[in-house]
Amino acid sequence: MLDKVRQPLKHRPFRRVWLGETVSLVGDYSFEVAFIWLILNETGSTTTLATILLVQAVPRGVLMLVGGAVTDRLSPRAVMFCSHTLRGLAVATLGLIALTDHVSTWHLYALGALTGVAEAFFWPAAGSIIPSLLPPEHLARGNALVGFGEQGARLLGPILGGALVAAVGTSTTILLNAFTFFFAALTVFGAPRRQPADQAGDQTSDQSSDQAGEADEGAKSFTAIRREIVEGLRYAGRSREIRTVLLLIGAAALSYSGLFSVGLPALAKTFPQGSLALGVLLSAWGLGQLIGTIGAVFTGLPRRWGLLIIGMTLCEGTAFVLLGFLPSVWSAAVVLTLLGIGVAYSSDVALPTFIQTRTPTDVLGRVSSVMELPRATLEPLSIAAMGLLVGWDIQWAFVLAAIPMLAVGLHLALDREARALSTTAPEEHPAAKDPDPLVL
Helix, strand or coil: CCHHHHHHCCCCCHHHHHHHHHHHHHHHHHHHEEEEEEEEHHHHHHHHHHHHHHHHHHHHHHHHHHHHHCCCCCCHHHCCCCCHHHHHHHHHHHHHHHHHHCCCCCHHHHHHHHHHHHHHHHHHHHHHCCCHHHHHHHHHHHHHHEEEEEHHHHHHHHHHHHHHHHCHHHHHHHHHHHHHHHHHHHHHHHHHCCCCCCHCCCHHHHHHHHHCHHHHHHHHHHHHHCCCCCCHHHHHCCCCHHHHHHHHHHHHHHHHHHHHHHHHHHHCCCCCCCCCHHHHHHHHHHHHHHHHHHHHHCCCCCCCCHHHHHHHHHHHHHHHHHHHCCCCCHHHHHHHHHHHHHHHHHHHHHHHHHHHCCCCCCHHHHHHCCCCCHHHHHHHHHEEEHHHHHHEEEEEEEECCHHHHHHHHHHHCCHHHHHHCCCCCCCCCHHCCCCCCCCC
16 A cells, blocks of 8 residues: 555656645745734734735736646746746745845735735646646546645644744744745756647747747737637536536635635634644644545545535534634634544545546646636635624634535535536546546
8 A cells, every 4th residue: 555655756757846845835834824923913903914815816816817828838847937936036035124124014015916926827837737747547646645745734834834933033934935935946847848839830830930020929929828718718617527616616715715814813813822823723724634635545535526525515614613613722723623634535635636637638727727716716805805804703704704615515415416526537538547546
C-alpha cells in the first residue's frame, strides 16, 4: 500500500512542484493570520477587513476565466511562475513597509488587489498542471498527495503564523511568506515545457504573424482568448455532472468565504487567546482536512460519491450553526476538526480527479477556471454579507452562513442524478484503465 502511495513521488517533475507548492502554502496560511491581524490592529474594524478582502476577491472573480484561457494558450508552468513572482514581490514590499511602521490602509488595499489579480491566473494553472507531471494512472494518488500537502499546510501554517506574530511580529511573518513564493517560483521549473496552443500549427502561421502589425495581432489574440473562454463555458455547460458540482461549489463559496475570512476572526476576538485563538481555529480545520486526506490516500473513496457529498453538505450547514454558539475556542476547534475530516475525505481528493479524468488536456485550464468561478464570483458577496452580519450579531451571522449549504444539500438529496454521482472515471478516458483506481 505504501509503495502505491509513493508512486507519484517517483516522478521527479511532480516531486519538485509538489514540494514547492506545499512550502508556499505553509507560507500562505501563516501570512493569512499575520495579514488579518495587521488589518485589525491598523484599522480596528472588521468592516475594513471585509472590504480589503473584497478588493482581493473582485479581480480574482473578474479575471478567472481569462486566467484559464491564458493557461491553455501558454502553459501552467509559465503562468504559475509569473503568479508566484508577482505575489512574492507584493508581499515582500508590504513586509518591508510594516517593518518601518509606515503601513497605511491603502497599502493593504493595494496588496489585496495585486494578489487578487495574480490568483486569477494562478488557480486555473495550478488546477491543470498535474496531468503534465504524472501519467493518467497516477492522477488520483497524485491529487491525494497534493491534498495531503495542502491540508498539512492548513494545519501547520495558521498556528505557525499565530505563534510568529506573537513572537517576532507581523512584519517578519509577512517577509517569511514572501520567500516561500520565490521558492515555489523556482521549483515550478520542474514541470515540463508545453508548446503554446497558438504555436501548434505549421510554419506558415508563424510567417504570416511576423508580417502582421502589432495592433492587428493584439486584436486577434483578444478575439482568440474570448472565443476560447466561450468554448470552455460551453464545454462545462454541456455536462450535467459538472453543473451539479458547480452548484455544490457555489453553495460552499457563499457559506465558507465570509465565515472563514471574517466570521472566524470576529469569533476569535471574543476569546481571551487573541491572535493565537485564530491560529488554533484555522489549524483545527487544517488538522481535520489532513486526517481526511490521509484517509482518502490509504482507503480510497467510495464509488457512490454523490450520497457522500450530499450528506457532508448537510453536516457542514449544521456545523456552521453550532460554531456561533460554542462557549470556548477549544470546543469550536473540535467541531472544525471533525468537519475538516469529512470535507477532505468527500471532496478535496475527488473533485480535482473528477475534473481531470473527464476533461481533455487542451481545455483543462479553462474548465478548471470555470470550476473556480463560483468561488471567485460569490466570495465577494459572502465576505460583504458576513462583514455586515458580524457587526450585528455573531451568532446569527453563523446561522445565516449555513443556509446555502443546507438548501443545496436538501435540493440535491431529492435529485436522482446527483445521488448517483461516482468517482469512477469514464471508460473512454485513459485514467479508466488504471489497474489500481483510488476508489473502494
